[in-house]
Amino acid sequence: MGQANGIGQAMEMGVAEKVSKVVAVESPLLAFAMGIAMCFGIESEDCCEWLGVFCNNLTGHVKELHLGLLSSRPDVHAPHAEWDVEWDVYIRSKLGGKSQQKHLSFLELSNNDFGGLAIPEFIGSMKSLIYLNLSWANFQGAIPHNLGNLSKLHYLDLGHNSLFEDKTLQWVSGLSSLQYLDLSHADLGKATDWLQITNKLPLLAELHLSGCYLYNDPSPISVNYTSLAVLDLSANKLSLVPTWIFSLRSLVSIDLTLNGVEGVIPNGFQNMSSLKFLDLSWNSFSSSSTLNWLSNLNQLQFLGLRSVGLQGNFSSAIGNLSSLTHLDLSGNLLEIIVPKYLESLCNLRELDLSNNGIVHEVSEIIESLSRCSLDRLESLNMGFNKLSGHLPDKLGQFKNLAYLSLSGNFISGPIPFSIGKLSSLKFLDVLNNRLNATLPQSLGQLGNLEHLDVCNNMLEGHISEMHFSNLTRLRFFRASNNMLTFKPNPSWIPPFHCESIELRNWHLGPQFPQWLQFQKNLSRLDISHAEISVVIPTWFWNISTQLEYLNLSHNQLIGEISYLPMKRTVDLSSNLFIGPLPLPISYLRFLFLSKNLFSGSLSNFLCNSSTKLEALTILDIESNLLSGEIPNCWENWQMLQVLNLGNYNLTGKIPRSLGSMRSIRSLNLRNDNLFGEVPSTLQHLVEVIILDLSENQLTGSISAWIGDKLLNLVVLNLRSNNFQAYIPDQICAINSLQVLDLVYNNISGVIPKCFSNLSAMATKTLYQYVGNFAWELDRINLIPLAALLVMKGREDAYSNTLGLVTIIDLSVNSLTGEIPKELGSLMGLRSLNLSGNFLTGKIPENIGSMEVLESLDLSMNRFHGEIPSSFSNLNFLNHFNLSYNNLTGQIPLST
Known part of the structure; x- marks a missing residue:
């Protein structure tokens, strides 16, 4: 019998056999319902030993059901409509009004797959529930309002299903003990009272309403949310930052990402001194003075402003955020920053300035960061900007730096030798720059390095075994499109076991790289354009069985190949x-x-x-x-x-x-x-x-x-x-x-x-x-x-x-x-060649309206008359031939 994994675990201690005594079932959901019924004593079964079931040690009553599991998918044979009927009929007949339900306080069914069923009504009668989690479980339909009867509920998560609310969230007002509410991705577009209702929950500490089709309320609203600390309104339809947010001084976290909010960031944030997490990413905020309001957020621990339309300079307000630990301004239109404003960010752990247009010397930014956050910075991402200059030796002093991405810039010069001092470094990406010289041998000392990407630079010179001496954890080695040479001793055994190796355009030949035979975890290999000119050794076909991607193109490999065991691309x-x-x-x-x-x-x-x-x-x-x-x-x-x-x-x-x-x-x-x-x-x-x-x-x-x-x-x-x-x-x-x-x-x-x-x-x-x-x-x-x-x-x-x-x-x-004059309407045509035919008449005047033409050849025909004066409009023309015709008159002047 197919079953969802979480449900299946609860049943693997004999539940399936016990259910089969009652009635033969094909649907795992019906079997699950029966299992719950048995656990409540309806069939006088003892299930306290079942996996995921917890009972009261004194009374023996079931008090908790932990049946959630990641990535669960049932293998069911009955149509969804049949499941719905089976589920509803059985639950109503077996559980409706039964006294044993009152002992259940904890019900966890998240990450199962209930095949589009409605949330069963019987859950609303479990009045002892303190914790209810039905998230990511593929429930569909309307939210049952009798969930409002669960007055003892502290935690309610219905998020990430396909639910909707037709009219009102009034049922939530009965959850007077609620501390956590998640209705993410439920359609609340018609429930316009969501703010007034949730505001009345005196103990509510976390409210998650991501992707709920919420709009701005046109009328001013006064709220107090006395206990609210976490507010998630991301991925909605808000066009403005709701002004009522600024009255919530106890907020620690605000997420307004993906809303399309326009205009300047409101000054109201200045008074929110408790704020530690703020994400305003993927909106349309603007104004060069955007960051002035940050000056009073001394407790801020995370700031996300990705793609909010920021322009201009960093504000000095950034420098006042001395408690800041996470700063994310990625995906904006920043062009100029003032490095000195980074100097007082002494608690900074993560800085993301990627995907902007920052035009600056990379060394000045790194030097400024080193003056205060040298011992704390763990992640630095400045990829895809317009940074130039050289990497300073100071870079090697960030002893806790684990993530460094500088890809997609104009950074030149060598990779500093001091890079080998970054003992915590796991991720290094300098893809698509102008780095030259060679790779420093000190890279071989990065014992924690897992990901190395130096592709598409101008690195040159010889690489030795010492470059890899201590890279025991290296999993991704990408260095294509440089001018590097690597010809180690044939007996060399690399210390790493990579999943991906990309050395396109390296000088590896003429021999086939022998050291590859020790890469037992390899799934991706690119050694194309590598000057290899031998027969592929037999050992290679043994390790290639796990390869998903293999590129050996543009070499001079010889011999016959009978079989290709690779899995995806060859x-x-x-x-x-x-x-x-x-x-x-x-x-x-x-x-x-x-x-x-x-x-x-x-x-x-x-x-x-x-x-x-x-x-x-x-x-x-x-x-x-x-x-x-x-x-x-x-x-x-x-x-x-x-x-x-x-x-x-x-x-x-x-x-x-x-x-x-x-x-x-x-x-x-x-x-x-x-x-x-x-x-x-x-x-x-x-x-x-x-x-x-x-x-x-x-x-x-x-x-x-x-x-x-x-x-x-x-x-x-x-x-x-x-x-x-x-x-x-x-x-x-x-x-x-x-x-x-x-x-x-x-x-x-x-x-x-x-x-x-x-x-x-x-x-x-x-x-x-x-x-x-x-x-x-x-x-x-x-x-x-x-x-x-x-x-x-x-x-x-x-x-x-x-x-x-x-x-x-x-x-x-x-x-x-x-030539039909209608041809002149093809205004997007870039090349027209009618030569070598028997075409007659005059060249149509309106050919000159084909303004993007780059090539025009009407030669070797029987045209007569003058060249149309409109040809002077063909400003992109660079290949033009009218020879071997009977044309007369002047050649039109043109640019």
């Missing part, structure tokens, strides 16, 4: 591997094998019944030595979203079964030797964004169903084939189309006037259809869609910028007639 592209394609394990998601020397047929890899790559999302095997036809066995590749089979000697026709891959977003069969017509089954690829069939020998006409069915297309590339007939008007229905490349075909007829309907090309706004589509290869890297395009006479690969490219290329065909 990138072996741009090497010299030979032999047949290796077979991966069934749950691999991303596979990159392009630009190698793999040979043979695709059939064994794609059609082998033992190869069931059910989770494969990306398959990129272009530019190898594979031959033969594309197999016709794509029915089992339903999860595939990117398929790249370009640049082969593949022959034959496009297989009809390719149309069965309904999830495909990018299909690349570029530069093969495919012939015949495009199969109509491809019209089922309705999710496709990039379709590249260029540089083949395909024949027939361009199918109308492309415009009727493939309405998500962004790139349609059919260049260098043998397509004939005309361009179907249906193409004009593809509103998302940004690239249309039909060059080097035998297409005749006229240019469709309806091209003006291609809305992705008809606005100057830069479209990002492709930019929003990416696959998460791991927690760090996103691999977006990419395409090889011709623009300005040059072929380039576009990936991150693909969403910004707009191209129409109809050159070298047999098009006739005039």
Whole structure:
């Protein structure tokens, strides 16, 4: 019988067997209800020995039920509606009015999964309850008002369910003993009396109403909350800081994050001398004088002002907060700080200034902090600002510093040798700076270091074993994109067991790093671009079974590979591997094998019944030595979203079964030797964004169903084939189309006037259809869609910028007639090439309104007349060709 973990623990001492004597049950929730009934003596059962059940030692009555457990999920078979009926009927019949309930004082059911049931009414009759916690338990529906009968209740937590209150919180007024109330994420938008009611609870010390759809009350309200110390109104709809808050002098903690509060931070905070925790993050506060009100908060222990629209300088008020232990101003618009205001923060333990625009010398900030908080500072985050200068030696004197992040700045110079004195340091992140010289050997003395990230700097020089001598706790070692060399003794055994090692662009070769064989916990490895040019040793395949991400690309690795045991992502592209394609394990998601020397047929890899790559999302095997036809066995590749089979000697026709891959977003069969017509089954690829069939020998006409069915297309590339007939008007229905490349075909007829309907090309706004589509290869890297395009006479690969490219290329065909003036409405077009056709007439005047054009080629046609004067508006034009026509007159003046 499936069951929620917390409930299951309570039943594992024989409850299930005892319940089965009463009635056969499939629902664990019904079994749980029966178990409670038994515990109350209804079935005369003794359950005081059950796990999570506590009884009175003298009377034997059940007094506490502790059945909460993290991440519990039941495995139930009955529909939710059946559970609800079973639960309600059984509880009403067995527990309603029973005297044994009155002894229960503690009921904990949090973090179970009750499958969307309503909170049972019977709980409201347990009048001895002092503690009730139903949070995170997947209850739904209205809050039962009879909970207001629990007058002895001290603690009530209904938070993080899907509950709502229709009219009023009047039922709460009966909880006269309540000290803790949490209704977070219950919809209280219609219960406008929430403030008046909770204010009447004389003992209430904590009130949590996060995400309750609360709005500002338009009328002034007087409250006293005589005992309230903690107030959480985060993630609501407040547009102003409620003025009644400032009358609550006993408040220790206020959380108003994620409300959209606007304007300056009110001066009312100045009088709240007991305040220790204040979070006003993710609002819209403004004004350079924002921090003046902080001067009297001498007891403040936590300040969070992330993303509140702060601008200008630090106020001197910061320097008056001598008791401050936590200061968080991250995610604002701070540009200038006055370091001297940090000098008196003698109790500061955590400082977060990250994600601002602070333009300052990093050394001055660190020097100021060292004058008072040197012995206490534990966490310093100044990442993603505009800090410059060098790191001072003083940095090594913060003996309690455990977290240091300076990533995403312009800090230069060396990492100071004194860094090795930070004996408490666990986290060091200087990613994306301009640090140079080499890594100091003193890093090897950081025995507590777990996370080291020095990626994307200008570090250079040789690394030795001494750099790692004492790093026994290192788990994440990220140092890619530097110019470092590491070639330790082949017998060296590293002292660490990392989960992630990233050394992209290091000089590690030509030998394969032998020391990796001792990394038994490795789940992520990137040693790409590392100048390794040998056969992968056999021991590597033994440790790679636990790898989720492997990148060995852009080396010169050789030999054959028969099997890939990695679990999620494998990138072996741009090497010299030979032999047949290796077979991966069934749950691999991303596979990159392009630009190698793999040979043979695709059939064994794609059609082998033992190869069931059910989770494969990306398959990129272009530019190898594979031959033969594309197999016709794509029915089992339903999860595939990117398929790249370009640049082969593949022959034959496009297989009809390719149309069965309904999830495909990018299909690349570029530069093969495919012939015949495009199969109509491809019209089922309705999710496709990039379709590249260029540089083949395909024949027939361009199918109308492309415009009727493939309405998500962004790139349609059919260049260098043998397509004939005309361009179907249906193409004009593809509103998302940004690239249309039909060059080097035998297409005749006229240019469709309806091209003006291609809305992705008809606005100057830069479209990002492709930019929003990416696959998460791991927690760090996103691999977006990419395409090889011709623009300005040059072929380039576009990936991150693909969403910004707009191209129409109809050159070298047999098009006739005039350029339709409707083409001039494509004001977002960046490249237009109509050269090498039989177009006649005059160049339309309104082409000059296509103001973002960068490339225009109308050469080798039969145009006559003058060049339109509006061409002087084409200020971005840098590739322009009108040669081999019959044009007359002057060339228009332009910038």
